Amino acid sequence: MRMVDFRIALMSLATLITFWGMADFTGAQVVPGRYIVVVEPDANPAAVAMDHLLFPGRLYWTALNGFAGQMPEWIVAELEKDDRVLHVEPDRIVHAVGQTLPTGVDRIDVDQNATAKIDGVNDLMDVDIAIIDTGIDKDHPDLNVAGGRRFYTIATGPPWNRGSFEDDNYDDDNGHGSHVAGTAAAIDNGIGVVGVAPGAALWGIKVLDASGSGYLSDVIAGIDWVTDNAGTIEVVNMSLAWQGNSSAARTAIQNSVGAGVVYVVAAGNDSMDVYGADGTFGTNDDIEPASYPEVATISAMADSDGQPGGTGGSTSYGADDSFASFSNYSNSVVAGNPVTSTGAAIDLLLPGVDIYSTYKDGGYATGSGTSMSSPHAAGLAALYIAANSRATKADEVYAIRQALIDGGVAQDSAQGLAVLNDPDSNWENLGWAGPLDVHDVAVTAISAASPVVQGDTATIDVTVANQGSYAETFDVLLMDDTDDVSIGSESVTLAAGASTTVNFSWDTTGATIGDHTLTATAGPVTGETDTADNSKSASVTVESPLTDIAITAVDAPSSEVQGDLVDVNVTVKNVGNQDIASDINVTLTDDTDGATIGTQTISGGLAAGASTTLTYSWDTGIASIGDHTLTASHDFTDDNASNDSKSTTVTVTEAGATMHVCDLDGAKNVKGKSGRWEVLVTVTVHDQSHNSVANATVTGEWSGAMTGTVSGATGSDGTVTFSTGNMSAGTSVTFTVANVSHDTLTYDALSNHDLDGDTNGTTITVSK
Secondary structure, eight states: OTTOOOEEEEOOOGGGOOOOSSOOOOGGGEEEEEEEEEEOTTSOHHHHHHHTTOOOSEEEOSSSOEEEEEOOHHHHHHHHHOTTEEEEEEEEOOOOOSEEOOHHHHHTTGGGOTTTOOSSSOOOOSOEEEEEESOOOTTOTTOOEEEEEEEEEEOSSOGGGOEEEEESOOOOSSSHHHHHHHHHHOOOSSSEEOOSSTTOEEEEEEOSOTTSOOOHHHHHHHHHHHHHTTTTOOEEEEOOOEESOOHHHHHHHHHHHHTTOEEEEEOOSSSSBTTTTTTOTTSTTOEETTTOTTSEEEEEEEOSSSSSSSOSOOBTTBSTTEEOTTOOBOSOOOTTOSSOOTTTTOOEEEEOSSEEEEOGGGOEEEEOSHHHHHHHHHHHHHHHHHHSOOOSSHHHHHHHHHHHHHTSBOTTSTTSOSBOOOSSSOOOEEOOOSOOOOOOEEEEEEEEOSOEETTSEEEEEEEEEEOSSSOEEEEEEEEETTTTEEEEEEEEEEOTTOEEEEEEEEEOTTOOSEEEEEEEEEOOOTTOOOOTTSEEEEEEEEEOOOOOEEEEEEEOOSEEETTOEEEEEEEEEEOSSSOBOSOEEEEEEETTTTEEEEEEEETTOBOTTOEEEEEEEEEGGGOOSEEEEEEEEEOOOOSOGGGSEEEEEEEEEOOOSEEEEEEEEEEEEEEGGGTEEEEEEEEEEEETTSOBOSSOEEEEEEEESSOEEEEEEOOTTSEEEEEOOOBOSOSEEEEEEEEEEOSSOEEOGGGOOOTTSSSOSSEEEEEO
16 A cells, blocks of 8 residues: 555564563673764764774664674774764663553554453454465564465566466565554564454465565455455455456455455555545446445544544644545445445544554564554454354355444544544544443534514424433423523433434513524533533524515606506515515505506515515506606505605606507408418508508518518508418418508507507417
C-alpha cells in the first residue's frame, strides 16, 4: 500500500535480549571492543576517526557529534589524549522495557475484551489468521507463526531462470507483513506489543517481495493456497491493493469466502472512492480487492493517545480522533451487497496512523496507512470466532461481518470521532472490541414554527437520542425560559443508539408578546458523565393577534383614449395573522367624476397571508377628458385602517380619427358530393365613434387549405367580403387581417373586436 510510513522504533535481535518484567542493566551488558566516541561540536567526527586510522560503523552528526565502532584498546587510549575528543564510552546492549499496549489496540478497548484477556500471560488463541503480504518474521518472539508459503515470479534474467515458483521461504524481508501480523495477533507475553487477537496462529503467505510489490497472479496463488487450507484458516488479512478490474481475483475470493474464510482488506491510501473516480463498481478505476462486496473493507482513522475524545496531539494525517487524510472512502454501494453498513461499501473504520507493531528481524516499527487499520479488523473477526464459532460457508462469513458492523460505535458517538470529517456522507462505524459501558442521552434537535400568534397552540418537535450502550428511560422537559413556564414533560424509553421525536403542544394564550427562548432538556440518566448535549434551545416569536385586510395594488394603464374599455386590477391581501371567514366587499370608484366603476365580493374571506386579484372594466366613453383618480377600498372593519384603500391615476385623452375592425365573420359553402368547398369572410370597419367606414382598403392573408394575400375596399356599410373560390383539398382555412388603410383615418389594430364575440376581430378560422 502507498503511504506506509515505517519509522523503526526498535531493531534488536531477539537472541540478544532477555525479557523480564524490567530490563536488566548490569555490567555484563557492555559489548567488549565496541566504543562510542563523542567529539567537540566544531570537530569533524569523520576526520577524527580517519586521523586514528578508524573506519567507524556509525557516524553521528545531529543529535550527537561523534562516531562508534569496533576498535582496539590502544587506539582508545590515543583517542582519550586527542583534544578534539570529549570522552569515550563502551557500547552496550539495549533492552526492551515490558510490553506496550499499542494505541490502536487500546483505542478500540481490546484490553477490556474478555476473549482477548490481555493480562501479560501467554494464552494462545485457537484461531488461525493468514496474512497475504510480504511474509512474516518466522522467528519473532512476539508472534505465534504456525507456517506459511511463498509465491513469487521471476520475469527477468536468463530464460531458464524465469517462471513462477513457490516454496516455504515465507520469512519477511520487507517488514510490512510482520507489522500487519503483530497488530492482528501479537502475543500477550509481557514483551513488545500485544495484538487484537493475542496469540492467534499466524500463517505467512508471502506474495510481495522485499520492495513490497508483486504479481497479481502470485496473490491469487496465495488465495488458492488459503482456500485449500480453509479447514484450518478462518480469517485472511490483505493489506494490499491494485487498481483495475480482475474477475479472476474476485472469483478466487468468492470461492474462498464460500469455503468459510473471512477476508479483511485495506480500503487504500489514495483519498478516493473505492469504486474509483467514476463511482461505478466493476470498472478499471476500482481499488481492488477493497471494492469487492465479498470482503470486509476497512478505512483508517487517526488516533494519537489510544483514547476517545480528541484530547491527544495531532498526527501527520489529521487531528486526534479524526478520519485519516489519506484513507479511501465510499460514496455508494453496489446492489446486492451481502452486509448492511452505514459506510456503504466500507465495513468499519479503525486506527491506521502511527501504529506500533512487530517488524522484521525481531524488531518493532511504527506505520501509517489503511494497511495498519485492516489487521485491527482481522483481529476483531478472530475474537468473534473465538467467542462464537467459525464460518463454513459464505452466508456465515457475512453474518460475522454484519456482527462486527453492528457491534461497532457510530462516528458521532462518545467513543467515535472528535472531528467528523469522513469525506462522504456514509459514516462507517468504528470497530469496537470492548464493552460499551456508556450512559449518554442527548437532545439533538428542537424545531418550531415562528412567529406564532398569541392564543394559538404551537407544536414544538424535540428529537432526543440515546447515544450510550444501554436502554434508558428518562424525562424530556420543555421550558419557556422567557416566561419561566413549563410547557410539558414526557417520559421516553430508548434502546441504545435509538432516537425519537417528542411533540409538545404550547398554548400561547398567556405568553408575553415578543421573542421566547424555549429549552428542551433530556435526562440526565444514572451514570451519565457527559451532559453537555442534554439540552438545546430554539427561539420563537409570539405576536399580538391582528386582523388586517389591505388593498395592496391598483393596476391600470397610465393613459387611455376616451371611449376605450379599461381593465383595472385590484389586489387584496390578508396581511394580518388571523384568518378572515366573512365576505369582503371591494369597490372601485372614479373619484374625479364621482362615479362608481363597480363592486365585487370576496366570498368566504381570506386566510392569513392569502391574497386575490379582482378585475374591473371601466368604460371611458362617458369619462371626462383629463386625469382621473381611481380608488379601490373594502368595507371590512379591521385593526389597521391605513391600508384599507389605494389609488392610481389614469389620464383620459380625446379620441383621434381612427378606425378598427369591429366585426369579422366567416361562412362556408360545400359543393355537394364533389367535395369542393368555398370560404367567404366578411370584414366590417368602424371609426372610433362606431360609425361605418367606406372606402377603407382591407388587406388579408389566407393560410391553411388556401394561401395567399388579398385586398379589397369597404362599401358604404363598412364591409368587404373575400372568397377563397372553390377548393378541393384541406379541412380548414384561416383569414388574418394584415392591415386597413384609409385616406383620412388611422388604423388602430389594438381596438379590433368582434360584435358576435366569437373572434378577436383580427383572425378567423373556418373548417370544412
